[in-house]
Amino acid sequence: VRVLYFTDPICSSCWGGEPQLRRLKLEYGRDVEIEYRMGGLLPSWDVYNSGGISKPSDVAHHWDEVSRYYDMPIDGDVWLEDPLPSSYPPSIAFKAAQMQDDKKALLFLPRIREMVFLEKKNITKWEHLQQAAKETGLDSKQLETDYNGPAQQAF
Numbered sequence: 008v009r010v011l012y013f014t015d016p017i018c019s020s021c022w023g024g025e026p027q028l029r030r031l032k033l034e035y036g037r038d039v040e041i042e043y044r045m046g047g048l049l050p051s052w053d054v055y056n057s058g059g060i061s062k063p064s065d066v067a068h069h070w071d072e073v074s075r076y077y078d079m080p081i082d083g084d085v086w087l088e089d090p091l092p093s094s095y096p097p098s099i100a101f102k103a104a105q106m107q108d109d110k111k112a113l114l115f116l117p118r119i120r121e122m123v124f125l126e127k128k129n130i131t132k133w134e135h136l137q138q139a140a141k142e143t144g145l146d147s148k149q150l151e152t153d154y155n156g157p158a159q160q161a162f
Contacts, residue, residue, distance in 0.1 A: 009040045015048035016097035016116065019070050022124050023077025025117070043105070043116070045098035045162055052092065063090030070124075085127040095162070096131040097123075100140075102161040103153035107145055114143040 012028075014021045031039060049055055052062060060069055063086040070083030085091070097119050104112035118139040122128040128135045133151070140147040 008035075008038060009042060011044060012041050013044045013046045014116075015046040015094050016101065016119050016130060017091060017094045017123055018046070018048055019073040019081060019124070020077070022081065022120055023073055023079045025079070025120075043101070043113075045101060047095060047098055047162070049091070049094040063087070066090075079124075081124045082127050085123060085129060088127060089129040091123070091129050091131050093131060097136065099158050099162045100136045100150065100154055103150050103158035104140065104143075104145055106153045106158060106161070107149055111143050111145050115139055115145060118143050 028041075032041070055061065058069075060066055065086075067083035067086040070081045070086070073079075074081035074083075100119070101112060101116050104115040119130045119136065122135055122139060123130045130136060130139075136150070136154075137147045140150045
């Protein structure tokens with residue numbers, strides 16, 4: 008079975024559903040192939056207005072609600088302290104990680120999610136993407152090369 012999974016590194020519902028996705032992988036293993044597609048949830052705040060969310064501080068409140076709903080830890084203070092201007096940079100970084108190594112990319116995505124949802128790190132900043140690449144065994148220089156080149160088009 009092949010599953011197309013449309014997601015975004017800053018999608019709080021995707022983070023909330025992470026335990027179910029892991030369970031699916033554990034229970035069905037090789038019988039299920041999950042193909043990740045980045046959704047581009049937040050192009051920029053200049054053009055975003057959805058579900059009552061039109062500015063970064065709105066997301067902080069939304070993430071508190073999502074945290075309670077999914078019973079998953081989420082710290083929305085990143086949206087008050089160091090708000091992300093877009094979800095495109097971490098989405099493109101994931102595509103760059105896939106170009107390098109699919110298995111390591113599947114470690115990279117949850118790591119950058121942990122950074123934004125738990126550690127309040129603005130994952131649009133290269134320093135955090137580079138740190139996640141190193142922690143998950145990716146070549147950060149190659150990631151940067153692909154990020155600035157073919158990953159843009161792949162996204």
